[in-house]
Amino acid sequence: MIPASFEYHVAKDIAHAIQLLASSGGEAKVLAGGQSLIPLMKFRLAQPVALVDINRIAGLGGIRENGELQIGALIREADLEKNPIIRQRYPIITDTAAVIADPLVRNMATIGGNLAHADPANDHPATMLALRASVVAQGSKGERVIPIDDFFLDTFTTALRPDEILIEIRIPKPAARSGGAYLKLERKVGDFAIVGVAAMVRLDESGKIAAASIGLTNVGLTAIRARNAEETLRGQVPDDKVLAAAGAAAASAAQPVSDLRGPADYKRDVVRVLTQRAIRKAVARAKGGN
Amino acid sequence: MAVETAPTATTTGPKLRRIRVTVNGAAHDVDVEPRTLLVHFLRENLGMTGTHIGCDTTSCGACTVLLNGRAVKSCTLFAVQTDQSSIATVEGLEKDGKLHxxxxxxxxxxxxxxxxxxxxxxxxxxxxxxxxxxxxxxxxxxxxxxxxxxxxxxxxxxxxxxxxxxxxxxxxxxxx
CATH class of the missing domain: 1.10.150.120 ([2Fe-2S]-binding domain)
Structure with missing residues (x-):
């Protein structure tokens, strides 16, 4: 399959990329890893008049811990998965990167693209909701930091303006006694999630849950934050009864539709089960386990 | 060095872009249309048909090549993106009649x-x-x-x- 014709521009730096986007009148797309965009263009579901290739911009592919974790938007999933800082201190991100598509796709695909594409089936959105992340956007009017709760507006639609580029993801430093996990049920390697659940918990000194955050993949028009499930956990000892209540709450927050990955009722029940397992794993990690 | 012109590029006069890629150690300067996928570039412009097109939808991996040492699906990459890059294909595995x-x-x-x-x-x-x-x-x-x-x-x-x-x-x- 051959995509429709387009103008191809290589951005030298961020300012150049913004200028190219601004001059296209909103008809250009940013080309990062291309692992979602190029398939869409081959099916002609996307026919941008121009692509702005940001792969050659230096300085967008780093990982720094600087009070908070700063992940450059261009970092490849394969590099994220292997990064030692991420592995040791943010294992929920390793969980997530490791189950995106397949190893060949992960050699190209970027974390920025996974978020900016805003496909509710993508895996990072739920994890970033759970991590209470924010994204940094740069455009012709300057730079702004967008809390992740305000970023996903609809399927394939984010708060990014047409001349803005997502350049960085910021994640708060992990608190003491906190842990997180991402679990994904998929039919086969490389497929999108039937359901994915990201959970972060912070325990107090007595072992009760001081704070929890839960994100759901592919059960709605965007990734969903299951606030009602978070509420059921606060101040509670994470025993089987409390986990069951949180699972039921997350299931009621999900808005799945029936499709080739299964009927809606089945997916809702998978949310219930995976939520309990993800919280259990997050709690184990908060206590220093794996 | 020979300059090879993409056969797909002459019909309606789309804008071509000159790229230089090193494939299995040999440099090629080629004019390509931006929408030309790397797998088509390898097979049709360079005549290297060892790289296969299977699903054409980023699923099967039959088109896998190494881009600067990393295995990628060449059906999901534009040839223009590989300008100034090094590509390895199956044709380059055998060296001096000796199998890899x-x-x-x-x-x-x-x-x-x-x-x-x-x-x-x-x-x-x-x-x-x-x-x-x-x-x-x-x-x-x-x-x-x-x-x-x-x-x-x-x-x-x-x-x-x-x-x-x-x-x-x-x-x-x-x-x-």
Whole structure:
């Protein structure tokens, strides 16, 4: 399959990329890893008049811990998965990167693209909701930091303006006694999630849950934050009864539709089960386990 | 150096872009249309048909090549993106009439039946073994999880990659 014709521009730096986007009148797309965009263009579901290739911009592919974790938007999933800082201190991100598509796709695909594409089936959105992340956007009017709760507006639609580029993801430093996990049920390697659940918990000194955050993949028009499930956990000892209540709450927050990955009722029940397992794993990690 | 012109580019006069890529060590300067996918560039512009087109939808891995040493699906990459890059394809594995250890592995362990997935499997394996020279069976299976074999000959493919890993380690130790 051959995509429709387009103008191809290589951005030298961020300012150049913004200028190219601004001059296209909103008809250009940013080309990062291309692992979602190029398939869409081959099916002609996307026919941008121009692509702005940001792969050659230096300085967008780093990982720094600087009070908070700063992940450059261009970092490849394969590099994220292997990064030692991420592995040791943010294992929920390793969980997530490791189950995106397949190893060949992960050699190209970027974390920025996974978020900016805003496909509710993508895996990072739920994890970033759970991590209470924010994204940094740069455009012709300057730079702004967008809390992740305000970023996903609809399927394939984010708060990014047409001349803005997502350049960085910021994640708060992990608190003491906190842990997180991402679990994904998929039919086969490389497929999108039937359901994915990201959970972060912070325990107090007595072992009760001081704070929890839960994100759901592919059960709605965007990734969903299951606030009602978070509420059921606060101040509670994470025993089987409390986990069951949180699972039921997350299931009621999900808005799945029936499709080739299964009927809606089945997916809702998978949310219930995976939520309990993800919280259990997050709690184990908060206590220093794996 | 020869300048090769893309045959698809002459019909309605789309804007061409000159790229320089090194494929299996040889430099090529080629004018391509931006929408030309890397796999079509390799097969049609350079006439290197060892890289196969399978699903054409980023699923099967038959089109896998190494881009600057990393295994990628060449059906999901524009040729213009690879300007100034180094590409390795299955045609470059054999050197001076001597099979690459991965080719020897596929031969010795009967790693192919119909052979369609084989170039992609081998390029994935070469990229993988460069980062993990002593993999477990599970790691090999994970590494090829983006490559489909519709003959379902995975057991022998895994054995072939393990054979190549052992052979390459022995060679490396022999040199040390």
């Amino acid at each position: 250890p991965i080719q020897e592995g596929f031969h010795q362990e009967h790693g192919l039946q119909c052979g369609f997935c084989t170039p992609g499997m081998m390029m994935t394996a070469v990229g993988f073994l460069a980062t993990n020279p002593a993999p477990t069976e599970l790691q090999i299976r994970e590494a090829i999880s983006g490559n489909l074999c519709r003959c379902t000959g995975y057991v022998n493919i895994v054995k072939s990659i393990d054979y190549a890993a052992r052979k390459m380690r022995e060679t490396a130790e022999g040199k040390a």
